[in-house]
Amino acid sequence: MTLASPGPTLGVVGGGQLGRMLGEAAAPLGVAVVVSDPTPDAPAAPTTRDQVVGGFDDPGTVRELAERADYLTFEIELADPDLLESVAAEFDVPVHPDPDTLRTIEDKLVQKRRLEDAGVPVPAFRAVDSVADLHDAGEDLGYPLMLKARRGGYDGRGNVPVESPADAADAFAEIVEAAQGASPDDPAGVAMAEEMVDFERELAVMGCLGEGERDTFPVTETVHREEILRETVSPARADEAVRERAREVALDVLDVMSGRGVYGIELFQGPDDEVLLNEIAPRPHNSGHWTIEGCHTSQFEQHVRAVTGRALGDTGRRAPTVSTNVLGDVEERQEATLHGEGRVFETPRAHLHWYGKREVYRLRKMGHVTLVGETDAETDDLLADARRLREDLTFA
């Protein structure tokens, strides 16, 4: 392998904050990034070589991306696996992870079945094609249970808790209505029900598949509210045995995945310390942003290394690290102006990561702040500090 200038170009479907941070990580390695995104001047545009403006599933856009790229990847699950496969073949450009992974993952029911078949521990689940199915699921799984759209949900969108049989009809109608292209008259294939895990805490592991090697980043703890990630705490405040079990489950998940790259693997630590798989994202993930400061290699550099066929970097943790998301705290969509970020700059070892989005709306991910500590004993304090910093940040 040699390096010249211009170096290899990595084409990325999606130009949001993940593309932005991929661009930041790729530059020192001599890898140029070109993203495609329908929003002109997307968050990734300033940190990457160029942006092709166009839809994630627009053939012309993805063809232009492939024409300019030596390697293809995606930072959003809305990437179209059929299109990626055909374009990769047409332009003879490798695409990683394998687009087929998107097919496995995009349908949560297919994902869960595939993982269960591979021996990965998952919460109990079943297909729900009708209100009657949902009632049956309630009998099986107990209440409350979680009704999930099989496709297209993220950040809690597409998840509806069902507290009792009385809620079933409304919950099912809500999922069917929210599902793109689904008809209330033919709701088959739209939904699944899942046991509501009474978890002790949520964990996440970034898994890495390289060329003939695999690895995991250290297990992190994730804190969600309204099903949106708020904070990560590393190391996870779980017993070493639980962390080791989480790592084993993540490695088992990687066995099911295909193609190089990093994978966000979200887990539950159940009431008896069992570890169950929650969801997988075949890309860098919010739960791994802490690795930028917290590990010797960031998840973004690791993804660039993996997809371009370079050796994986050292995933070792450098220090205890907490991250907190900066989310939109306004009700109406409006131009984004963040107040209070001066305190982040004044706080030693606090790192602002701004995503460059022009507009803010409620719960939109606008940036994150990472706090680095010294000893693992102080993660509670770090988390408290991060929360105080975040409380001062407002778009109002």
Add this chain to the structure above:
Amino acid sequence: MTLASPGPTLGVVGGGQLGRMLGEAAAPLGVAVVVSDPTPDAPAAPTTRDQVVGGFDDPGTVRELAERADYLTFEIELADPDLLESVAAEFDVPVHPDPDTLRTIEDKLVQKRRLEDAGVPVPAFRAVDSVADLHDAGEDLGYPLMLKARRGGYDGRGNVPVESPADAADAFAEIVEAAQGASPDDPAGVAMAEEMVDFERELAVMGCLGEGERDTFPVTETVHREEILRETVSPARADEAVRERAREVALDVLDVMSGRGVYGIELFQGPDDEVLLNEIAPRPHNSGHWTIEGCHTSQFEQHVRAVTGRALGDTGRRAPTVSTNVLGDVEERQEATLHGEGRVFETPRAHLHWYGKREVYRLRKMGHVTLVGETDAETDDLLADARRLREDLTFA
């Protein structure tokens, strides 16, 4: 202070590797960087918002930069202080460091006099306006001595060692010939002579001036050959007392500087452990590249913070860190293709920083590699590892 998108724009005169790494550091902070550089698609272009193509002292170029910027700075001493001052006034854009600092620094004789007046320990020196002056300097300072062009020298260019009186005439002619615009008939103001310090080692400190605050990065050791920086070792392998003295000298130097930003302060540790100032660069400096991985805040982030009026970041060292420059090892100017970089990727905690230059020539700075260790005791091993890695890197 608030942050919006697009955020504040930092205009940087110069778009080489320092501008490139400024761009990498600015993006997470929400600061957009625009550089100016005469070379189209300069190294900084891919990591910054935009590049204005034009000379460092071209009024139209610097005016365009100022028009687009909320803050101005420079990453090269060839920036023109008069032009920066007039353009800053015209567009009401603050420029940091104070362009007057460039005037102080650009003439090494003026720089040394100013520092000596302020009580900063410097090697003995004197003005040399003729061969006769050089002979007098030899009487005063002893041989060998260093004859230096007062302006325009860097990476050893413009420095000629004088071994004995017999060398004086040739050495003086060489300096006068190399000095741009100097006439052999009127060589006054071109040169200075300096005592050749029989140093134990060379040290460097990155000094930081913020808004009402100042700080220093930890003292690093620098290793030069052919007067070009080859390696840095942090912490410097000097006694704590020497490191403390180096920090004191750096703070005294900052007292002489004016305007916010980071300053590269190069020092000699003399035979009796005294610390003498060698040279100053009013910008991020090669001796501070190790801070990207080695400190909580990099020198590049620190410069962006300082120039844009944000609080200075934590300069604390995270780990022992060695950096080695990747220099051109070919005799003829040619397209750059680096071989052997695969080993860098395979080495845990080794970090490649590629500057994206299309062409390579002998001793051109093409990139650097940083190695991060665990305990301060292992810096010798780290340095040996870095040298081995670098030996495998070749453009031939």
